[in-house]
Amino acid sequence: MAITASETAVPATGVRSLMMDEAAFACFYRRTARPLRGFLLRSLGDPALADDLLQESFLRLLRSDFETDDEQHRKNYLFRIASNLVKDHFRRRRPEDTLSGDPARRSPGSGEVDLRTDVSKALGDLAPRDRQMLWLAYVEGSSHSEIADILGLKTASLKSMLSRARSRLAAQLRRLGLQPMGRGRT
Amino acid sequence: MKACGFSERVRQAASSGVWTDELRDHCAACEPCAETTLVTAALCEDAAFINDEAPPLPDPTVLWMRARLERRQRTSRRALQGIVWAHRAALFLAGVIGLLLVPKLWPMIAKSADVVESFATVPSLPLTLIGPALVLMMCFAVLALMAIWNELAEEH
Numbered sequence A: 001m002a003i004t005a006s007e008t009a010v011p012a013t014g015v016r017s018l019m020m021d022e023a024a025f026a027c028f029y030r031r032t033a034r035p036l037r038g039f040l041l042r043s044l045g046d047p048a049l050a051d052d053l054l055q056e057s058f059l060r061l062l063r064s065d066f067e068t069d070d071e072q073h074r075k076n077y078l079f080r081i082a083s084n085l086v087k088d089h090f091r092r093r094r095p096e097d098t099l100s101g102d103p104a105r106r107s108p109g110s111g112e113v114d115l116r117t118d119v120s121k122a123l124g125d126l127a128p129r130d131r132q133m134l135w136l137a138y139v140e141g142s143s144h145s146e147i148a149d150i151l152g153l154k155t156a157s158l159k160s161m162l163s164r165a166r167s168r169l170a171a172q173l174r175r176l177g178l179q180p181m182g183r184g185r186t
Numbered sequence B: 001m002k003a004c005g006f007s008e009r010v011r012q013a014a015s016s017g018v019w020t021d022e023l024r025d026h027c028a029a030c031e032p033c034a035e036t037t038l039v040t041a042a043l044c045e046d047a048a049f050i051n052d053e054a055p056p057l058p059d060p061t062v063l064w065m066r067a068r069l070e071r072r073q074r075t076s077r078r079a080l081q082g083i084v085w086a087h088r089a090a091l092f093l094a095g096v097i098g099l100l101l102v103p104k105l106w107p108m109i110a111k112s113a114d115v116v117e118s119f120a121t122v123p124s125l126p127l128t129l130i131g132p133a134l135v136l137m138m139c140f141a142v143l144a145l146m147a148i149w150n151e152l153a154e155e156h
Helices: A022-044 A047-063 A071-092 A118-124 A128-138 A144-151 A155-175 B007-016 B021-029 B031-053 B060-117 B122-128 B130-155
Strands: none
Touching (some): A022 A047, A022 B060, A071 A128, A128 A144, A128 A155, B021 B031
8 A cells, every 4th residue: 555645744834744644654654664673773783773773764754855655765765764874873983882883793691682693693794784785685675776776876886796795695694504495494 | 796587586485485496496506596595585584583573663653743843843943043033133233333332422431430439419310320220231231142142052
């Protein structure tokens, strides 16, 4: 079901950009919040920070003047906001925090879900941008142009970057003993 | 890296778990597709794990209300901008006029100071009142400066 832009949602005070009404927003939120949380969690490796940026992404979407009837387009825009927030986070981060943001290098006592799976360990060895690319391509099923748009990259260079990131992750997963589903065990 | 025509179908199969014999055979022979299968299956499993383990999502109503409130505050701030600037211009003009008048008023001020010092008598009472009037004017000037300071602080 596509979310429709509602003119009735525009209050008399001239608040123009809240083009979705509350029900449409709640519907969009229910559909996109979980995928976005997964994307942020695997990009950042910190559940609390991922939840903060999740809320901030939705707030920025609502604050923006972005108007569209196409839910996929709106979702891509939301992911772009989130990706920029992640970029800002890594840019602001102090050198001594470098290790704490890496899912694979967190202390076992941190109580977070990241270390519980082999996949998060393997992902932790990749650069944040590679994690984001892989997540968008293989979990969200985004096209190359969509990924390039979300991450602010060139489509032409994305193909080779994605291929390299995939090979690196596959090598890590194999090292951890995981095998492709099509060849036997998952 | 060469692209494989099967990669999107392989990704969909690895994500859904629905495989055809043709795709299975292709993956056995194609390294990029084998990687795609492994990576897609692992990441999708991880995504499902995150969804199962993650705490409940924040209420969208709260986000909606927060965004609306912020939006309203921004709109009202924008609407008040003109009034604020007019207020500032008026204060600036008052200050300029006050400064221009100081040289002309100075003899009167000096005289009033003399009067205050010499303990004015009843006939010179109007002149003695200039002293308190000056104090009052100073107070207003200080209050005006505080108002400007407050506005600037609110803006930042």
